[in-house]
Amino acid sequence: xxxxxxxxxxxxxxxxxxxxxxxxxxxxxxxxxxxxxxxxxxxxxxxxxxxxxxxxxxxxxxxxxxxxxxxxxxxxxxxxxxxxxxxxxxxxxxxxxxxxxxxxxxxxxxxxxxxxxxxxxxxxxxxxxxxxxxxxxxxxxxxxxxxxxxxxxxxx
Amino acid sequence: xxxxxxxxxxxxxxxxxxxxxxxxxxxxxxxxxxxxxxxxxxxxxxxxxxxxxxxxxxxxxxxxxxxxxxxxxxxxxxxxxxxxxxxxxxxxxxxxxxxxxxxxxxxxxxxxxxxxxxxxxxxxxxxxxxxxxxxxxxxxxxxxxxxxxxxxxxxxxxxxxxxxxxxxxxxxxxxxxxxxxxxxxxxxxxxxxxxxxxxxxxxxxxxxxxxxxxxxxxxxxxxxxxxxxxxxxxxxxxxxxxxxxxxxxxxxxxxxxxxxxxxxxxxxxxxxxxxxxxxxxxxxxxxxxxxxxxxxxxxxxxxxxxxxxxxxxxxxxxxxxxxxxxxxxxxxxxxxxxxxxxxxxxxxxxxxxxxxxxxxxxxxxxxxxxxxxxxxxxxxxxxxxxxxxxxxxxxxxxxxxxxxxxxxxxxxxxxxxxxxxxxxxxxx
Ligand code: HEM
Ligand code: FES
Numbered sequence: 302x303x304x305x306x307x308x309x310x311x312x313x314x315x316x317x318x319x320x321x322x323x324x325x326x327x328x329x330x331x332x333x334x335x336x337x338x339x340x341x342x343x344x345x346x347x348x349x350x351x352x353x354x355x356x357x358x359x360x361x362x363x364x365x366x367x368x369x370x371x372x373x374x375x376x377x378x379x380x381x382x383x384x385x386x387x388x389x390x391x392x393x394x395x396x397x398x399x400x401x402x403x404x405x406x407x408x409x410x411x412x413x414x415x416x417x418x419x420x421x422x423x424x425x426x427x428x429x430x431x432x433x434x435x436x437x438x439x440x441x442x443x444x445x446x447x448x449x450x451x452x453x454x455x456x457x
Numbered sequence: 458x459x460x461x462x463x464x465x466x467x468x469x470x471x472x473x474x475x476x477x478x479x480x481x482x483x484x485x486x487x488x489x490x491x492x493x494x495x496x497x498x499x500x501x502x503x504x505x506x507x508x509x510x511x512x513x514x515x516x517x518x519x520x521x522x523x524x525x526x527x528x529x530x531x532x533x534x535x536x537x538x539x540x541x542x543x544x545x546x547x548x549x550x551x552x553x554x555x556x557x558x559x560x561x562x563x564x565x566x567x568x569x570x571x572x573x574x575x576x577x578x579x580x581x582x583x584x585x586x587x588x589x590x591x592x593x594x595x596x597x598x599x600x601x602x603x604x605x606x607x608x609x610x611x612x613x614x615x616x617x618x619x620x621x622x623x624x625x626x627x628x629x630x631x632x633x634x635x636x637x638x639x640x641x642x643x644x645x646x647x648x649x650x651x652x653x654x655x656x657x658x659x660x661x662x663x664x665x666x667x668x669x670x671x672x673x674x675x676x677x678x679x680x681x682x683x684x685x686x687x688x689x690x691x692x693x694x695x696x697x698x699x700x701x702x703x704x705x706x707x708x709x710x711x712x713x714x715x716x717x718x719x720x721x722x723x724x725x726x727x728x729x730x731x732x733x734x735x736x737x738x739x740x741x742x743x744x745x746x747x748x749x750x751x752x753x754x755x756x757x758x759x760x761x762x763x764x765x766x767x768x769x770x771x772x773x774x775x776x777x778x779x780x781x782x783x784x785x786x787x788x789x790x791x792x793x794x795x796x797x798x799x800x801x802x803x804x805x806x807x808x809x810x811x812x813x814x815x816x817x818x819x820x821x822x823x824x825x826x827x828x829x830x831x832x833x834x835x836x837x838x839x840x841x842x843x844x845x846x847x848x849x850x851x852x853x854x855x856x857x858x859x860x861x862x863x864x865x866x867x868x869x870x871x872x873x874x875x876x877x878x879x880x881x882x883x884x885x
Contacts, residue, residue: 338653346657370781392804393638395631395783407785408635409801410869423803 351446355433358383358441358457366399366415374431374443375399382454385443386417387429397428404428416451427451491745501749505692507741508748511833512697517592520755521585522691525613526684527759528578532616533677535571543623545669547662550625551777558774565771566764572772574763575617579792582613590847593832593840594698600823602690605683607820612680614792619672621790622665630778631787633660633668639800639808660780700833702737785867794861795854801869815850 311319353372361367361378368375368388373396375386388396388404395408403420404413411422418427432447433455441455460468464484470476471483480498485491492506511517542553542561557564586606589595595603618636622629637660641651656663691697710729715721775784789797799807831837836844866872 341653341656343656343663346663348657348659348661373781393635393800395634395787396781398785405868407783407868408631408787409797423801423807425804 352442352444354436355385355441355443357439358435368399372443372445374445376433376441376443381457383433383441383457384451384454385431385433385441387431387445389429390424391419391426391428392422392424485745488743491743494745495743501745503688503692504744504748505696506744508744509696509699509740510742511699511740513742513747513751515751517699517833517835518697519584519588520751521581521588523752523755524759525578525581525585526688527756528574528581528763529680529684531574531760531763532571532578535567535574536673536677538567539571540673545623545665547625547665547778550623550665554624554626554774558771566767569767569770569772570763573766573770575620576790576792577763579613579617582610583792586610587847587851591844592698592835593830593837593843595823596698596829596832597823597827599690599694599698602687602694603823604820605687605690607816609680609683609687610819611816612676612683616672616676616680617790617792619668619676622668623672624774625665625778627775627778627784627787628773628790629775630660630780631783632789632793633664634783635787635789635797635800637664639804642805642809644809698833701829786865786869788861788865791858791862795857798857798861798865801865 355369355372355376358378358381361376361383363378363380366375366377366386373388375388377384377386390397390406390408390411392406392409392411395406397404397406397411397413400412402415404417405411406413406422406424409423411424412420413424413428414420416427417430419425429448430451430453432444432449432453434442434444435455435457436442468483471480476483482490482494482497485494495501495504495506539557542557542564544550544553554568557568559565589603589606618632622633637651637654640654641647643650652658654664654667655661656667712726788794796808796812799811801807826843828839831839863874864871
């Protein structure tokens with residue numbers, strides 16, 4: 302063996318040893334990093350159900366926009382139509398307040414109209430509307446996991 | 458001469474068998490002993506036995522890096538104490554903060570110290586960065602130490618951010634809601650990153666657990682490592698930067714061409730020159746007592762100031778976290794208010810693009826501005842362009858911070874601080 306040959310030609314065996322060594326090291330590093338990151342992504346969440354019952358339709362007055370504290374949504378009733386508007390600002394997640402006909406966000410000043418459309422401020426898109434249906438026992442059933450367009454009503 | 462009693466006692470102790478086994482050198486009397494004291498003590502040996510006079514000039518470094526280091530030490534000390542009571546649980550955390558304030562002996566002062574030292578550390582790390590910039594100290598061979606510094610700035614901000622979630626008060630809750638939502642705007646990985654940070658979709662127990670782990674072990678460990686390397690590099694890069702002197706520019710002779718009629722020490726071979734080349738003994742003084750004494754004095758001063766603040770001013774604790782209603786206005790701590798103002802124009806541009814570009818520019822700076830002039834002096838004429846650009850950036854950052862702090866009221870609307878803020882009438 303003459304490793305210290307002055308012309309530094311790599312032998313075939315040397316090349317494979319080196320290549321294998323590097324590949325093994327890179328593989329081990331990547332696999333450990335990937336494993337650690339994957340470990341940190343939870344598989345099961347213990348978060349509240351996205352669906353909830355919002356009481357009887359008649360609990361809401363005609364023309365009223367009612368805020369439900371625990372769910373951070375507004376129930377909007379007009380005549381016998383019901384819709385549900387998210388109160389979570391689409392900018393960075395603060396809860397909007399009712400202001401006049403529309404909504405104001407206290408965090409960075411976004412202003413929304415009564416349809417949740419952005420009038421001014423940094424919010425990039427309108428407030429979300431959630432699907433509303435009627436449960437078997439005649440309660441409003443809201444699913445915050447299902448977004449709908451603003452022209453979807455529950456008619457009673 | 459009659460030495461004062463404590464000194465005499467100490468000297469007698471270090472001459473006993475036990476004293477000698479611990480300290481090796483007593484209070485140094487001669488220059489030889491001064492050097493021995495520096496190299497034989499664990500805490501002191503990280504510093505050279507002799508330092509350049511320039512490095513001792515308080516008007517040069519302003520001691521800002523050291524102050525940051527001392528604040529970090531105070532934070533570690535008080536932080537560990539707080540850990541003996543704190544539990545990262547959404548049910549308990551807030552009550553424990555109240556206990557610390559009203560029940561635990563000295564709890565109030567220790568919590569205050571931790572909070573004020575954290576604010577000061579952010580401030581002093583920023584000031585230290587400005588000092589390094591205005592003295593051109595990031596230039597060759599200190600480029601990489603500047604990059605480490607940029608990392609340390611980010612770690613410092615990360616420590617503050619993760620720290621203020623822990624009390625689980627209104628500020629905590631909404632700052633994290635907003636902060637992680639900003640991360641959600643990052644291109645491609647944004648939503649995943651947010652999910653990873655929160656450990657779910659909502660700010661809750663999982664988020665608190667994660668931020669706690671980051672705050673008490675991950676980030677401090679990274680900080681300790683990086684600070685160690687940072688300080689090591691200050692020394693290996695030749696001590697504090699100073700103006701070039703004729704003797705400084707030393708030609709290194711490549712190994713193969715060293716004259717053969719001489720024997721060489723390992724240091725010489727490793728460095729390319731003997732350790733003495735480029736040093737003028739006239740310019741150097743013994744670290745003991747000149748450097749060590751100053752460092753000790755500064756440490757006492759920093760501790761005294763933090764203690765003073767902690768005794769006379771209480772760290773804020775807002776109402777308990779309310780996951781439904783943010784306070785109005787919901788404001789971040791001062792060092793993030795510039796960012797919050799930016800974000801109030803656009804979350805993507807203000808929260809992702811501008812900070813991203815700023816950090817990249819800072820990290821690349823020493824590789825862009827490579828001319829070796831004006832190092833080691835404040836506001837050198839030769840650096841007027843660089844200094845102007847930097848000053849404009851600093852001024853803009855300050856203006857945004859001031860606007861965010863003082864000129865924003867309910868609903869983030871424009872208010873003039875000298876007038877009474879408009880009453881908040883909205884609600885549910
Ligand atoms: C946790 C934060 C930091 C600590 C504890 C720290 C500590 C120190 C200390 C003790 C020194 C010795 C000189 C002095 O006291 O000024 C120093 C020098 C230095 N720091 Fe930092 N530093 C921090 C952050 C930064 C930042 C944010 C930057 C820049 C982006 C930076 C860049 C440098 C450079 C380039 C030097 C060498 C300066 C010279 O030779 O004149 N450091 N640092
Ligand atoms: S979170 Fe509503 S405006 Fe920023």
